[in-house]
Amino acid sequence: MMKFFKTHINRWLVVGCMGLSFIGCSDDEMEENPTPAQPEATDFTATLAKYTANDGVMMQAFYWDVTPQGDWYDIISAHIEDWKTTGVNRIWLPPPSKGQSGFSSMGYDPSDYFDLGEFDQHGTVETRFGSKAELKSLIDVAHQNDIEVIADIVLGHNSGGGLQANPFRDGAEVYSLFNEANGNASGKFNRTNEHFHPNDIHQNDEQALFFAETDLCHDQPYVQDWLWKRDDSFAEYLKSFGFDGWRFDYVKSFSPEVIKEWNEKVGGFSVGENFDGNSEVLENWVEASGSTAFDFACFYKLDEALDRHQDLTYLDQGMLRKTYPDQAVTFTANHDTEKDENPDNRISLANKLKAYAYILTHDGYPCIFYSDYENIALQAQLKGLIAIYNSLATGAVEVLKISEEEYIMKREGNADNPGLILYINIDDQSHSFDASTNWNNKELVDYAGNVKTTITVDANGAATLTVPANSFTIWSVME
Structure with missing residues (x-):
């Protein structure tokens, strides 16, 4: 994967995309957290081209409520060549399946897993991001540029079915009926109340429920078959469509064994969203699942060090990258943190580049957030930091000094x-x-x-x- 990096490295410090807006950053945030003026870019390409350290970084290729609706796959396709030149080797796309919210859905309310933008249901044929054909075109463009495409997978809960009485809820009606007439036009993986919790197996398979009334039961053989075990399962369908790997949403709501079995069946890159700042929780999860995980412990220590407490000794505390660097996907922002109004759940714009400097020089596999990369105030130095990660960030990590400042x-x-x-x-x-x-x-x-x-x-x-x-x-x- 490094051949594209060396071939095109002469472009990484060119300030491009003039006129881009601050996507995902409010005017208030920019006023409260002004970004320091960036120095004029310096060209170190001749030296960096001599070295190889890492194979690339992942780009989270969306933010919450992307616009314009219906065009997102085509917009991302237009970025692929620049991202390849910069040193990106994977892009993470939002959930591709049709959601209950139809054209407004960000994909986290899955209704028909097999509808990638081709069936007329929930008021639309296309998803918020585009049509099935446009998604396929994007994947093809990425593959032509040696970039893998990662699908966001939502396995914990469903939305958009028809009302059905659940005997295990004293006959109360819940939206658990999914068939051709009720939110599942593809006719694949039709579901009823027996496939959700509670049921004749148990109340729930994990404690951290989300949308409890339509929380899928992953111990039901039928559910396992349609999600990953059958040769025509959802997992195999996405793989055959061209996806190269998986980002698993909200893994607290089901056993890590689900991820382990999925990966053993279909393969590919895998990363889980275990939204927890406790490094031991993340360590236990990667051990049980065999998957990489987003390093929320690292994210929160960066926030505490740079923003919340303004004390860099917080960087001396536990992180997944310190114990399992090969299993840690580090990041400074994502679609959830950037829309969170709680300042303790995001790193300020003024400190973004320091946070990126940390993850792009340390071990771990960095993920870059679309809105940060396309922010013209950050882009030139972000390109340079990615080039540094791919060329010089190698060897054992040794902390020479750590103090408050x-x-x-x-x-x-x-x-x-x-x-x-x-x-x-x-x-x-x-x-x-x-x-x-x-x-x-x-x-x-x-x-x-x-x-x-x-x-x-x-x-x-x-x-x-x-x-x-x-x-x-x-x-x-x-x-």
Whole structure:
């Protein structure tokens, strides 16, 4: 996958897409959290092209309530070439199935799993994102550019069926009847009350219920068959359609064994949304499921360090990437956090680049949020940080200093790669640090572009690293 990165790396620091709006950021947020003026981009492409560290990053290719409705697949298709050039190797799309909300649905209210935008139901043929044909075209464009396509999978709950009495709810009627006349025009995976909770097996299969009246029972063989076990199951249908992997929504509502069995049957990249800031919860889940997980522990520690407490020692606490770096998908924002009005559930715009500098220099597999990447105030440096991740972010992680105001981390590199040193400073004054590096008699540059002067390393590997006020630098050799 690195061939596209090396072929097109000469474009990663070009400031493009002039005139893009701040998608997903309110005017109030931009006023309260102004983004510092970004330095003029510096071209380090000749040096970075010499090194290979990682195969790419994932792009979350949507935000909540994307607009215009019906055109989203075509909009994303137009971005693919730029994302390939930047160093993206996977895109994560929203749930593709028809939802109860029809043309307004973001896909998280699944009704007909097999309707990807071809059946006239819930008031529309297309989904919010486009038609089945447009989705197929997008997948084909991505594959032509060596980019995998990840489908968002909602397995916990259903919406949009017909009313039906449930004997296990004392005869109360719930919307549990799914057939050709009731929200399931495809006629595949028709459902009744016996396939939801409660039923003749148990009250529920996990405690964290969401839409409890139509919470699917994953212990029912019929449900397992249609979701992943049959050769014409939902999982196999998406795989045959062209999807390369899966993002599982709200995995707290069913057993991790479901993910394990799905992946064993159909394969592909897999990541779970276990929305929990406790790193031990995430560790236990990846062990049980065999899947990667979004590192919510890392996300919340970044929020606490940069925003909530303004204390970088919070970065010394538990994260999934510290114990299972190969199983951790790191991120700084997603469709849920960016629409959350609680400031403790999102990282401010003013601190986004520091957060991205962290995840794009450390271990773990970073996920970039569409609205951040398409924000013209962030895009040039984000492209540069992705290039750094793909070229220099390799080797063991060693924290050289951590204090309330400073965080300094070294990637060891290897025999063929010099690695890097990240220096974050949240003080209102510049800082410096006498570091012992892996490099002797070398000139260092800040690949983040926030310091324009070089630093000389002496014969013993000693160098005095610098960082501006409320900023970050990423130091490595200039060759």
